Amino acid sequence: AMRRLDHLKTEKKGLQEKAGLIPYIPKGASLSGLTEEERIFLGLVDGKKNLQKVFSNCGLGVYKSFEVFNSLQSRGLLGLRKVRVLVVDDQKVWRDVISQMLSQETHFEVVGTAEDGVDALEKLSKLKPDVMTLDLQMPRLDGIKTLYWMMSGGYDILLKSRYNIEIEDTYRCPVVVISAVAKKMAPETLEALMGGATGYITKPSRLLPESLEQQREIIAKTVLMASQVDLIKTRRIRTYNIENKPTPTEGTRKLVCVGASLVGGLTSLMQLVPRLPADLDAAVFVMVDDLYSEDHTKSFAEFLDRHSKIKVECASKPMLLKRGCVYLVPADRAVRFGITKIDKKFHTAFKVFSKRKGGQIDKSFRPLDEMLFAALKCRGLDKRIGVVLAGDGTDGKLGFLEMVKQGEQVFVQDFYSSLNPIKPENVAITGVARVVPLSSMVKNIVLEMGRS
Template identity: 30%
Template sequence: MAIRVLVVDDSAVMRSVLSEIINQADDLEVVGTATDPIVARELIKQLNPDVVTLDIEMPKMDGLEFLDKLMRLRPTPVIMISTLTERGSDITFRALELGAVDFVTKPKLSGAQGMRPYAEEICDKIRAAYQARLRSPSKFAPAAGAPPSGTSTVGGTAGNGPAIDASTLRERLVLIGASTGGTEAIKEVLCRFPEQMPGILIVQHMPEMFTGSFAKRLDGLCKIRVKEAEDGEKVMPGTAYLAPGHSHLLVKRSGGLYVCELSKADPVNRHRPSVDVLFHSAAKHVGANGVGVILTGMGKDGAQGMLAMKKAGCWNIGQDQESCVVYGMPREAAQIGAIDEVSTLNDVALRVVTRLRQTGRRAG
């Protein structure tokens, strides 16, 4: 039975393009289209679609307002259709906070060949959304300049206990990978970290125009510093480095320090940046000094790299099925024996910090 999709967009061209893409997949079917949220509201009642694709800027009611109402009154998997602009990225992150499963950017209508990767992406994301575990909307405003209400940092869950010693801060690294649902999951983890942390390297599957905005958003919410990674920069304690959407992120060793390296090599597992690329580099250059974390996401990216990290002595944590939006990447890693412990999302930061303290005491 095909996954039933409602397309909501005020552009007739976009409705036509999205409908054609979706209907070409054997397991997907567009059951209706709507020009604005008012029409969409009635069609959702009539058609009960499995997944909704939703434009953000529309007449009568914008996509965010409609999404907020929909997730509170009739929770439905939603894929946002976003524009490649800074404003578009800010609004998209707010949509993810409100409960959207994922987003795709509006395509450049440049012929069938150029549309093929976009068609594969949106169809894959619709399939993932259909299987997604919907979560309650975030209860805090974005970029408020302080950790979200209810999260724990210094003096809270992950911040309780003895400080992480100086040698651990210098020698250890935390490596994090995520995909679908990962923007909220990464935020949840980073906002619970204390200020004194080793360097953190992150890969989140995300387009180039969005990673810089995402890093800035996290930097305004977390005790640690968060920035987009740059090629050749030293990895410093208390700082998280997010892979830019145009490049793989690798870690290398140089003069006793960890260094970020960016690469525009071919996509791995259809992704650039790829979690596997980061994790394989950590297996080679970080080894037992690493703590790996794999969070919610569709597909298998990161599983083989995490296995390589484990074989090199790294301690790996996987998000549990119940707290994942899509239990894909952590499941793949668990199935091949790459994970040392499974944790709910709320406890991931605590488990990471606990591990760092334990190994720090043993090393001392």
């Protein structure tokens, strides 16, 4: 038993060391005579998913999957490769620093560097990396324009007509923005995410050893997550510019509660909110994990409002619920719903209040769960639905479960369209929610709530 335990520990350690590597089927490999388990395993190998993702999706269990993987690899039917990364920055010192950080990790291979957007687009088609890191402030072609040209797929015409550079074909890959201006909720950051970037990292102001070591861990984690993103998730997000939006009307008794996270969830929100109709017969409350600052929340709300059909605002003061309005709630606030009487009529209202004590937030505070339970307790609401978008963490799991127990509907973003599927998986694993593609989420919300 002890020998078996030691063997299992060795296998687990081996898995952890290889988890971020990408398995592939070598050319010319003979796939005849495979067992059923081997066919299941190889059916998930597409040269993009890392080993950990294949293990978790094949349904064979960790140790059986490791056994199948070792058998296939020993027979030459399966190979492993590192995540190929193209580093783009106009400053050589940062190209060297980022390349060195990634090279220190066992999962990455820096296949090239580029000094501006034009150089990056040219090398994309030649090197075909799995991920590109991109600076935003560069000469000739800045990061935002580079991102938009790559996502459009027509940059071969740009290179030939403006820079006299010919390439054989165009290529797209997930992009992680690494820039000094890529700060939380900054216009440049939101513009990059809207353009299709899968994540962003703020460069440290100084090249100090302690800050670089912390930065290395963040870059490695973000690039590894980006390497698992399907190209369909990295497309440019369609937005709407409507000058004269309908004014939201007071008096709704229907509520949509949306939960997401900063890591992976912002992109989902940017695809969902702009497509919500202005005449949605419900109020929409959005809670984003880790978005604590009221200023950051207001900036994000203003950005979404400029690009959406529906009205978007920050929930910062008590007011009556309005149909056709999206409220963003800072994650350091608790929400309460209730009934108020105005001009001999009863209306459903809400208020928010800070949960900070001495400038700190209680670690046990779960803002999304509190908002969901508050909505369920309110007698002024006739109908509620929950929406779980991409992100990490378990906040909201208990609230959404209770929502289903009380007969309400909960929709979970499917894992394939999630940049970070941890939060949707935590709710879907309970088996009580409906898993739907992000592209169908608005349709499901409208079918449930109707239009005024």
